[in-house]
Amino acid sequence: MRSRIRTIMTGEGLYRQPFHVHEKSRTRGEKRIDALMRSTQRKIADALQPRRRILPWLALNEVFMAEFFASRPIVLTIQADDEETITTRSSGICVCTGSGSRSWFRTMNLQSAETVQMLAAMATGKQLDETKTDELLFKYHNNLLFPPEALKMAYMIYEMYRGSRCSKSIPEKQMCNKVKIKSKGFDAGLVLDGCVSLPFNDGSTATFEIQPEFSLKNIILS
Numbered sequence: 085m086r087s088r089i090r091t092i093m094t095g096e097g098l099y100r101q102p103f104h105v106h107e108k109s110r111t112r113g114e115k116r117i118d119a120l121m122r123s124t125q126r127k128i129a130d131a132l133q134p135r136r137r138i139l140p141w142l143a144l145n146e147v148f149m150a151e152f153f154a155s156r157p158i159v160l161t162i163q164a165d166d167e168e169t170i171t172t173r174s175s176g177i178c179v180c181t182g183s184g185s186r187s188w189f190r191t192m193n194l195q196s197a198e199t200v201q202m203l204a205a206m207a208t209g210k211q212l213d214e215t216k217t218d219e220l221l222f223k224y225h226n227n228l229l230f231p232p233e234a235l236k237m238a239y240m241i242y243e244m245y246r247g248s249r250c251s252k253s254i255p256e257k258q259m260c261n262k263v264k265i266k267s268k269g270f271d272a273g274l275v276l277d278g279c280v281s282l283p284f285n286d287g288s289t290a291t292f293e294i295q296p297e298f299s300l301k302n303i304i305l306s
């Protein structure tokens with residue numbers, strides 16, 4: 085059984101036709117008058133729709149939230165389980181299952197041999213050889229993975245901004261049973277399994293949870 089994430093959203097535009105991520109860039113070349121007309125039509129339609137929606141798609145791997153314009157950071161507030169809410173400024177956030185821990189989550193946490201050797205030299209005063217470095221990297225990267233059937237999820241804050249005056253340490257990644265994220269985005273999206281996307285702009289919230297009944301049975305042939 086592979087766990088899947090259910091997403092509950094509140095905000096505007098929740099019942100718009102979802103789009104594939106690659107379709108977003110195609111709309112950037114439209115004329116300004118057409119864009120304004122489409123925006124007005126969307127606002128009228130959004131005003132008539134409910135402000136809460138349980139999404140019909142269960143994410144098998146991950147849900148990623150960020151601004152569509154890659155160089156623009158996004159401000160998010162995050163509450164994992166019943167812990168204190170934190171506010172971050174970053175390039176986005178990824179919430180993943182055990183299946184997804186082998187993909188985006190692992191890639192976001194990859195470290196280079198040079199980084200490991202530098203940290204080891206600073207901590208111990210000794211230089212690690214290539215064999216020891218590879219062993220340490222393998223253990224670290226392997227430790228990022230967790231079972232596909234686990235009823236927990238992990239979130240990873242991607243390229244989090246840390247100011248020089250930041251006094252509070254904010255964890256970049258964490259395991260949890262439930263996580264609630266609120267957006268302060270400008271032109272942001274919530275993307276499920278790297279495919280279907282919905283708007284995730286200022287004031288919108290998304291709550292993610294895993295339950296046994298959401299799991300997908302898979303068959304292994306050998």
